[in-house]
Amino acid sequence: MITNFLNYLQYEKRSSIHTVSAYENDLKQFNQFCLNHLGVNEEDFDSTQVKFDTVRAWVVQLIDNKITPRSVNRKIASINAYYKFLLQKELIAELPTKKLKALKLSKRLPSFVKQQEIDHLFNPSIFAENKYPDRDRLIIELLYGTGIRLSELINIQVADINFANNTLKVLGKRNKERLIPLHQELIESLKSFIAIQNKSEAAYLITTPKHNKAYPSMIQKIVKTYLSKVSSSEKKSPHVLRHTFATHLLNNGAELNAIKDLLGHSNLAATQIYTHNSISRLKKIFNKTHPKS
Incomplete structure (x- = not known):
């Protein structure tokens, strides 16, 4: 049934390859635990018979193994989604995960x-020493200049760039286009790179x-x-450039709703994490400039 569930995620829910892979790994780990915990062979194991x-x-074993609460919660979500699928197919009468609660997370x-640091990053000398300076610089420019995800970056085709209205079309999570x-500097970089590389629209x-x-x-x-x-900074990943954007x-001064749309977030709650950094900056300004501070 796991294969059917993964097909459902990929073809009906339109989940990304990375999401499907994460669910698959979590379910395999859970199945292996069940075999050991229940003392049964793989041939005799029936996931529809699993109890709370x-x-x-x-979950207790995951916590004992020092798995982070965030990772534990993701695994719980995977198992819960799987059993909801089985319930929908009327293969189980009730959810074995019904009483399970997510772990509390620190902010x-x-x-x-x-x-x-960003200003220094775009100094030409930073890229000059490397073998593919134009490509590398464009990667950094796109991630910082648009806030796109890593998966969105690697799927960009030349045809997705509209030079007539200076926009980029990307395919985000759940196949949502936005x-x-x-900005003009990025437009010039894109035009130059495409011309030098002689890339077709496809x-x-x-x-x-x-x-x-x-x-x-x-x-x-x-x-x-x-x-x-x-x-x-300890973290140096493409997602850090998305956060930086x-x-x-x-x-x-950008409005939070505008940032939400640019990032492709489905709700404002996901975007509000950035207000904490902004508030910290405002506090510093206040403490430096207010006469009573």
């Missing part, structure tokens, strides 16, 4: 790169040296290399 006590024991503020405005914008589609670890390595040159917009 077994699910609870699994985690998004990491971002400071404005002066248009993102492009081609992927960012590719490997052998002209294959880029892959996540390649982009992650490139971003980490360049952020390491300018930032002392949102934080800098908010600090410069």
